[in-house]
Amino acid sequence: MDITPRVLRYFVAVAEELHFGRAAARLYIAQPSLSHQIRKLEEELGTPLFVRSSRSVQLTAAGRTLAREAPNALAALDQAVQLTRQAGAGITATIRLGYTPVTGLGTLTALLEALREEHPGFVIDAREHFSAEIPERLRAGDLDIGLALSPQSLEGVKSEVLRRERVTAVLSARHRLADAPRIPVTLLRDETLLLFARRLAPAYYDGIVAACQEAGFTPTVWAFDEPPVNATLARLSSGPEVSLAPASFAEHAARNSPGIVLREVVEPPIMAELSVLWPAHDPSPAIAGVVETARRCAERNRWLRHPEAWLRRSSPRGR
Incomplete structure (x- = not known):
């Protein structure tokens, strides 16, 4: 199918103006030439794109679809051309x-x-x-x-x-909750939660607090501003706190940390x-x-x- 960017740009102009004369003036071409190009495009696609009358020009259902998709295709082509030229010129x-x-x-x-x-x-x-x-x-x-x-x-x-994923509990293998395959939020009532300070990730912090409040309590939080991951994991491996982190981060952080286990948080699950x-x-x-x-x-x-x-x-x- 031989549909060129130039013809697509002609179509977009007519679709936006809904008037062949105005579109032709905008494109700096003669109106008969523009009409001819649009008819060829319709023949190529096998469907009418416009309903023409002596008083108006309207898009068909197929025309509305192309009017929605054509600008994206043209933008992608323009971007590809620009990036290719940059690469060819050694520009990064x-x-x-x-x-x-x-x-x-x-x-x-x-x-x-x-x-x-x-x-x-x-x-x-x-x-x-x-x-x-x-x-x-x-x-x-x-x-x-x-x-x-x-x-x-x-x-x-x-x-x-x-990315959307569960928040998981990170805790010492010696913690009283470590043997639970899943940890309902209510079991965190008497725990100290080790979290980023609220100012560092307000919506995430508030989501955890809201889940605890939904379970009937306001959590006790030990918040840190400058959290070196290794120091935090060392504290968790030997301390009584529980940290809550997105599952993928928790899995990576704890992978090589002896004494750390991860447990699913449920009832309700907390999402990040x-x-x-x-x-x-x-x-x-x-x-x-x-x-x-x-x-x-x-x-x-x-x-x-x-x-x-x-x-x-x-x-x-x-x-």
Whole structure:
């Protein structure tokens, strides 16, 4: 099927103007030539795109579909052309990616591998920040892309959920709850929860507190501002506290930590969402390309379809 970008642009102009004369003037071509190109496009597709009368031009159902899809196809083509020209000229794009510590190695690694495959000319400058910082840094222009845990909305910043998963309990193998295959939230009533300070990830912190309050109590929290992971795990392996973390992060953090076990939190389960964020106003083709890669990475790894996948993988090991 020989449908060129030029013909698609002709169609988009007519679809937006709903007037062949205005569309022709906008495109700087003669109206008969424009009408001829649209008729050829309809013949190629085997369906009418417009209902024409002496007084009006309206889109058919097929025309509305093409009007919705054509701009995306043209934008993707423009981006591919620009990136190809940059690669041919030896130009690389540096992407400043801010990520929260609880992205977990698996999520961040999968995205970086996908970016290397799809955008080999990009240089990724990955910087660790807390979730609450990332939207502000994007709006200020300090970052190009963010990965944040339950980020708060901020004008000028767009976000999209990439990964949804359970929050799991991280505790010492000697803890009184370690023998329970699952831990109902009510059993945390008498425990001290080891969590990031609220200011570092407000929505995530509030979600945990809300789940506890739904279970009939307000939790006792020991909050930390600068959490070195190894020091925190050492404290958990020998102490009485319980930490609550997204399952993928908890699994990675505890994998090589003797004395640490992971347990599913239930009744109610607590969910965590990891989102990709980017500037809302006029993102560059490079930023748009990273966002598209992140979406494909999430789909390929089924991060949204199967939030329980970690539980199935880790249960045979008793974590």
